Amino acid sequence: MSSVFGRLRDLVSSFLRSQESYEEAVSSFIKELQKEMLRSDVNVKVVTELSSRIRERALKEEPPPGILRKEWFLKVVYDEIAELLGGDAAPDPSPKSLPWVVLLVGVQGSGKTTTAGKLALYYKRRGYRVGLTTTDVYRPAAYDQLKQIADSIGVPFYGEKRGDPVEIAKRAIRALLNDYLCDVVIVDTAGRHGYGREEELLREMREISEAIRPSEVVLVIDASMGQKAYDLARRFHEWTPVGSIVVTKLDGTARGGGALSAVAATGARIKFVGDGEKLEDFEVFSPRRFAARILGLGDIESLLDKFRAIEESDEVRKRLERAVALGRMSMRDVYHQLKSIRKLGPLRKVLELVPGFSLLKVGEGALKGGEKKIDSWVSIIESMTYEELDNPGMIDKSRLRRIALGSGRTVGEVRELLNYHELLNKMIRDLRRGKLRIKGLDLDRLGGEAG
Ligand SMILES: Nc1nc2c(ncn2[C@@H]2O[C@H](COP(=O)(O)OP(=O)(O)O)[C@@H](O)[C@H]2O)c(=O)[nH]1
Numbered sequence: 001m002s003s004v005f006g007r008l009r010d011l012v013s014s015f016l017r018s019q020e021s022y023e024e025a026v027s028s029f030i031k032e033l034q035k036e037m038l039r040s041d042v043n044v045k046v047v048t049e050l051s052s053r054i055r056e057r058a059l060k061e062e063p064p065p066g067i068l069r070k071e072w073f074l075k076v077v078y079d080e081i082a083e084l085l086g087g088d089a090a091p092d093p094s095p096k097s098l099p100w101v102v103l104l105v106g107v108q109g110s111g112k113t114t115t116a117g118k119l120a121l122y123y124k125r126r127g128y129r130v131g132l133t134t135t136d137v138y139r140p141a142a143y144d145q146l147k148q149i150a151d152s153i154g155v156p157f158y159g160e161k162r163g164d165p166v167e168i169a170k171r172a173i174r175a176l177l178n179d180y181l182c183d184v185v186i187v188d189t190a191g192r193h194g195y196g197r198e199e200e201l202l203r204e205m206r207e208i209s210e211a212i213r214p215s216e217v218v219l220v221i222d223a224s225m226g227q228k229a230y231d232l233a234r235r236f237h238e239w240t241p242v243g244s245i246v247v248t249k250l251d252g253t254a255r256g257g258g259a260l261s262a263v264a265a266t267g268a269r270i271k272f273v274g275d276g277e278k279l280e281d282f283e284v285f286s287p288r289r290f291a292a293r294i295l296g297l298g299d300i301e302s303l304l305d306k307f308r309a310i311e312e313s314d315e316v317r318k319r320l321e322r323a324v325a326l327g328r329m330s331m332r333d334v335y336h337q338l339k340s341i342r343k344l345g346p347l348r349k350v351l352e353l354v355p356g357f358s359l360l361k362v363g364e365g366a367l368k369g370g371e372k373k374i375d376s377w378v379s380i381i382e383s384m385t386y387e388e389l390d391n392p393g394m395i396d397k398s399r400l401r402r403i404a405l406g407s408g409r410t411v412g413e414v415r416e417l418l419n420y421h422e423l424l425n426k427m428i429r430d431l432r433r434g435k436l437r438i439k440g441l442d443l444d445r446l447g448g449e450a451g
């Protein structure tokens with residue numbers, strides 16, 4: 001995998017160390033990024049667009065408070081690269097859709113048979129009962145190759161050395177599902193020779209696919225195709241609504257970036273990538289994780305956590321503003337606030353990020369007992385009906401008891417939460433009367449009495 005945009009890591013670390021001004025450092029980073037992407041065979045137009053988007057954001061947008069400019073720039077680069085590589089997909093079939101039949105198609109030599117084994121091992125490790133079969137009757141070695149793989153990972157194999165591929169596929173599926181009780185069946189095919197024969201490849205796919213009606217058709221693409229992967233992936237994507245793509249041999253080519261970005265550009269989903277001959281050299285393709293890795297951002301996760309915290313506190317602030325504009329805070333707002341505080345970790349750290357600091361600080365007083373209390377209040381709110389959420393005033397004695405019982409809490413705790421909600425609403429009213437000010441909360445913008 002290191003061969004895809006291999007030098008980006010060095011670029012990142014010299015960017016962070018550089019003594020140049022921010023603008024200069026950004027500009028030389030982008031120049032090197034362009035070179036690196038072109039070297040990986042990414043389309044020129046794509047490279048130009050990507051770099052101008054990064055440059056524009058880097059120079060025009062402001063980092064959120066508490067984030068260093070350079071860190072923020074790397075987040076922009078990370079976002080844009082992840083975006084370039086497409087969206088994340090869930091790789092596993094849902095239990096409802098079992099049995100799951102996968103048909104593998106692709107050019108001869110692209111790595112189908114190897115991928116069949118990799119997929120089988122992947123699903124086996126995820127707890128599925130996997131079976132392997134092949135319709136490749138053109139090369140006698142094909143049967144042995146897959147059988148050997150099946151034996152090595154200990155999954156059932158069905159094969160016939162001669163005959164009509166379509167009929168073999170049908171019999172194989174019947175046998176693997178009914179006799180071997182598999183819930184995932186992977187069908188390897190013969191493929192076609194050479195690039196530029198998409199038509200034949202797709203026709204074969206359609207023929208077998210119509211006969212066996214697979215849950216998913218998977219196109220295997222060799223990363224060394226580089227940008228040329230675009231045409232094949234695009235036409236495949238048009239032909240099959242249940243398709244996904246595996247890009248193989250990312251370890252052995254300098255053109256991997258070209259292949260990945262070209263495939264992603266078609267809107268087809270890259271589900272897995274292969275980066276070696278061994279069956280373990282295989283992984284779920286997540287553009288975000290992938291982008292983090294090629295940038296070498298070892299602690300991108302902690303950096304991303306910072307951004308998540310900011311987004312979260314942003315949401316708390318927005319709800320607060322809305323509540324002030326409306327003159328009341330609903331129980332749903334309280335729920336969201338409590339959940340955010342819980343998600344964000346230590347209360348004090350959170351409060352530093354939240355603009356409504358002083359308001360929440362009063363809240364903190366009411367939140368004596370800390371996280372345990374928050375959890376109990378969250379579970380209490382979860383036991384309320386929609387009606388009660390929208391109109392807590394209607395909660396009488398018998399409802400109090402029901403809510404306490406439903407959440408496994410005491411009536412006293414439910415009362416406490418209702419009091420907290422009342423307290424927040426009192427503060428909202430004070431805010432609107434101008435008796436209270438909150439740093440970072442733009443009351444003028446909210447209009448009404450608050451201005
Ligand atoms: N380096 C590397 N080699 C691979 C990868 N996947 C497959 N291969 C090799 O590519 C060659 C062709 O693979 P095979 O699975 O037989 O391709 P098929 O003709 O499409 O079935 C074999 O030598 C494999 O070991 C990969 O991800 N990385």
Ligand SMILES: [Mg+2]
Pocket residue numbers: 112113114136142188189190
């Ligand atoms: Mg093969």
